[in-house]
Amino acid sequence: MSTRILFLGGAGMIGSAAAREAVAQGAEVTIVTRSEPRRPVTDGITQLRGDVRDAAFVASLVEGRRWDAVVNWVGFTPSDVEGHVDAFRDATAQYVFISTCSVFARPVPSLPITESSPRKQPVFGYARDKVATEVFLEEAYRSDDFPLTIVRPFHTYDSTTIPILSGWTAIERMRAGQGVVVHGDGTSLWSLMHSSDFARAFVPLLGNQHAIGESVNVVSGDILTWDQIHLTLAAAAGVRSPRLVHRSSESIAVEVPGWGEVLEHDFRHTMLFDTSKLRRLVPDFAPRVSFSQGARDIIEHYETHPDARGVDETLSAAFDRLIEHP
Template sequence: MKALFIGGTGTISSAVSRLLDEKGWELYLINRGTRNNALPDSVKVIRADINDEESVARLIDKMEFDVVADFIGFVPEHLERDYRLFKGKTRQFIFISSASAYQKPLSHYGITEGTPLSNPYWEYSRNKISCEEYLMRMYREEGFPVTIVRPSHTYGERSIPLGVHGGKGSWQVALRMLQGKPVIIHGDGTSLWTMTHNSDFAKGFVGLMGNIHAIGESVHITSDETLTWNQIYQCIADALGVRLNAVHVSSRFLALCSKDDYMGSLIGDKANSVVFDNTKLKRLVPEFTATIRFDHGIRQTVNYILEHPECQIEDIEFDQWCDKVVNALEAALKSINN
């Protein structure tokens, strides 16, 4: 079987690439070659900027694929380009959307693929919805063989998954934990969330590749494990071998006082309790089971990051912002109690 990935080196796609290599797929990637050193030797790289449509069209002119997957499509224009490039060249086109596209606020915490798509808080999610709508129209009107995959919060070895972090990643939160400083948890920490290890996600994704029953379908791929945010942060602290010093802060307050897009990533996503029903995925891929429990997976992640200094990117601005938020809450409490 022959596949082409647009992207292929991110948290999700790198795990899929590794699993396809193990299963003997012939895999091509289209990317600019900036993070290809960790790829299996068998992967063939088509070095190009996917946005240079004419150049890419020449490079793939004589090629056809069983599966093409776009991991870096974010707005409808990206998918319109993909349609022009790959119509008639693939038996299946997989678009990686996002589970954040599901209705916010949720009318029911249990999410199936039938849950409405609507997110007024996050432009990222609304753009993903528009991408899905375009592709499904191409499926209905033109027979374009689309499968839509919606990941939720998927993590790997290079970054610690969190609810609140700065623009430079999650290391600064881990560093605050190591230093014994207060760490912000949104809300009261009791809302429900799902973390999925990228190797588990890869099993579901590869099971959908070349699967005739997945054509025209939308499927989310997540773990069946549900955790509270308090449990998530405690697992991270345990993996670091430190005591968790948690400060709980209203999600809306965080959204209003941060330069980062917490209105989208919190109010439009992580502040909501979500529990995913993977019945549809398991019907399409009967062998799928997510086997990596979060407290085990996060230890692998933390150990990798501690052993690789290049993953330890400090974020002084975010660190100072955290201190301001914590100090402001303490000052407010003192003023009320005096």
Template sequence: MTEQSLLVIGGTGQISAACVREAVRSGWSVSVLNRGSTSSRSLPEEVESIVADVRDEEALVTALAGRRFDSVADFLTFTPDDLRSVLRAVVPHADRYVFIGSASTYQKPPAALPISESTPLFNPWSQYARDKIACERLLRDEHLAGRVRATVVRPSHTYDRTHVPLLGGWTVIDRMRRGAPVVLHGDGTSMWAMTHSDDFARAFVPLLGAPEASGEAFNIMSSELLTWNEIARCLSDAAGGSLHVVHRTTHDLVAAAPEWDADLRGDRSHPALFDSSKVREVAVGWEPRVPFAEGARQIVAWHDADPSRRVVDPEVDALYDRLVAG
């Protein structure tokens, strides 16, 4: 069987680095295109590095001259203008284009659960989500016109060991260790899906060469259902801290921290119960392997391994104090 080639645009992010590693394990010849930035996420030595700025169409054309790939997976395109540029520069060099969308694009609040690939795309609170929706519409039109063979993948909250999945990042873990209260939106009981990047990658890679994935969109999310209270508890337990939660309404949180508006009203305040059965028809036998309790231990261990990673933001810390005092 001829080795298949994959170009990954990005390749060093929370999701993309895991997908690169899994693709190599699965026998793909992988090239990674980015600006050559350093990352804490190491890639297999057999991965080829192509240095170019994805926002520079001319540089992309030059970097890919004479190249051909079976699939391209794009983790770095977020707006329709950028997508048009990437399609012009990359599609002539690829048989398949895989766009990384987002579950934040789904209707907020959802009219029905679980959220499937047929749930309407509508999110008035998040510019990021609106841009991703516009990208999907553009890509659909290009696919229907026969100018690209496209697949869309919609991850939800996907994390790796570098990412603390609470607003405020490591500052929140530090507060837990100090016994200081932390704040969660609502009453903390809304459901949320946390997916480890390694689990995401094992479902993602089979889509790359699957003919039946062309023209389709796929959810990839863990089936483990967690409340925000449980997410905080897992992190506190992993850190050896004390968990004291103060609940505040989303309205009050957004009033105090407008920068959290898109994250809260556009995503986290709504239940996240997803149907991922469609991807299992292609990634046969796929099931997530990393429960969040284990993921939380990985997060804390990675931060504890290097003091420079345990960054406490005094402004965020003071914000939490104000929210607690409320």
């Protein structure tokens, strides 16, 4: 792989994994961040400082430069990207917008979800703004020949990220024999993807002309119920018979208001994906990290990083109330 790639942002979990994978495949990678990245930056990556939402900075960035692919990891609203159409149209062969599979309507009218499934999110702010940004950029593709590719991750994690809302608090409660609240009846289906698997599926899309004008759901890995996700984490933490207590999303939202929006408009719904387009564009991709392995890596990371093992006492008290008063 001999491509020049510019990451706008990309110092977070999946961006860092993608940068490592791109460098491993021989790409020349530059990342632009406003501040010092919190995660280690892979050797060989060029780092620049600047605000990619600032028109003057973007103009100076593109002057005299051209990339095979520009990836925007930090576009959340149309205003974040409106200046990019003019700035990058002639500076790159491909502009990749990182969106989210949360843009799809809930409940999904028909499963499995494909790239053409309806997008609709009138309430959940993050997803609603991503829908609007996708639509803005798609119009630029149709009207101005902007070389757009939309990539939609779903629920991605690595060893530093516990993929349940209750985080390490749930692990400590399970180890102490205390109940952990799971929304609904715990049987809705969900998909998790390790960041390294995301990166191996994603990087071959960069510079891939077959992906221009396309949206691609980069989703794979294990399909699990929410009970299975909790049970797998419990097993990795050495808990054989954790106490999972089921409560409605509405009841949980009363005690934990910050969870209300994401539960009602995201986590409570079964999400299954058709990955035909991804497999057509990246035929050699297959996930390597099962959630069983991923969960063991998570527990190992937290065991060796005591500062990360925070317990939210307010959340724990809310769980106690939900368990005592159904």
